[in-house]
Amino acid sequence: MTKEKSAARTKESAAATNPNSKGLYPAEKGFQPTKATPIGGVVFGRGDITYNEGRQVITLTIRNTGDRPIQVGSHFHLFEVNRYLEFDRRAAFGYHLNIPATTAIRFEPGDERSIEAVAFAGKRRIIGFNGLTEGYAGTEDSPTYLPTEHRAIHRMHKAGFRCSCKKCNTKKE
Numbered sequence: 001m002t003k004e005k006s007a008a009r010t011k012e013s014a015a016a017t018n019p020n021s022k023g024l025y026p027a028e029k030g031f032q033p034t035k036a037t038p039i040g041g042v043v044f045g046r047g048d049i050t051y052n053e054g055r056q057v058i059t060l061t062i063r064n065t066g067d068r069p070i071q072v073g074s075h076f077h078l079f080e081v082n083r084y085l086e087f088d089r090r091a092a093f094g095y096h097l098n099i100p101a102t103t104a105i106r107f108e109p110g111d112e113r114s115i116e117a118v119a120f121a122g123k124r125r126i127i128g129f130n131g132l133t134e135g136y137a138g139t140e141d142s143p144t145y146l147p148t149e150h151r152a153i154h155r156m157h158k159a160g161f162r163c164s165c166k167k168c169n170t171k172k173e
Contacts (some may be wrong), residue, residue, distance in 0.1 A: 052098055054116040061114050062087040062106035065162060071104045072097060077137065078117055079152065080129040086162040093149055094137035095119055096125075133155050 007142040033047055037043060048137060066084030078092035095117035097105060103116060120126070132155045135148040155161065 012146060013144075035129075051099075053102060054062060055121065056119045057098055058095060058117050060087050060117055061090060061112060061164075062107065063112035063164075064109055067109050069106055069108050071106045073104045073156065074099050074101050077098055077126050077129050077133060079156070080126075080132045083130075083159065083161040086164050088165040089156060089161065089163040090153065090167065091164045094124060130159070130161075132159070132161075 017072075028070060060078070063086045064084060065086050066082070070082045070085060072078070072081050072085070075096050076085075077094050078097065079089050096117035099105065099119040107113070124137045125135060126137040127135075133148060133152045137148070153168075157168070
């Protein structure tokens with residue numbers, strides 16, 4: 001059977017099983033894309049792109065106490081970032097950097113800077129990273145979810161993560 005006969009047979013069987021199948025095959029006469037876009041081409045929408053709009057934002061001061069540069073990715077749970085970054089980890093529970101997706105901020109040794117953090121959206125289940133949270137990262141006063149934060153703080157202290165909040169007092173010079 002030739003390719004032409006095979007293609008014709010496929011179209012016939014589609015028409016037999018679905019009478020409204022006309023136009024299912026883009027190669028048929030009459031199909032024209034609205035605008036030619038090369039393969040891999042980018043199609044821009046109108047207007048500015050906004051991200052994290054309407055979400056709770058906090059400002060934190062972070063200092064690298066380590067001897068190597070540390071990069072933090074846009075969606076890494078701040079509470080669980082590298083143990084040598086010193087900041088108020090309790091305040092950062094359930095937050096990530098307020099920067100565009102796929103970007104990062106680099107902290108050189110001794111660097112200290114203020115950053116904006118935004119609350120995670122969706123179900124806010126944090127799994128993985130450094131294994132401190134492993135569950136819900138919201139801050140609602142719910143008996144079901146609140147123990148997750150307490151366990152995470154306990155794991156943070158046990159693993160030696162630096163925290164500059166007054167309750168933790170794990171600052172190292």
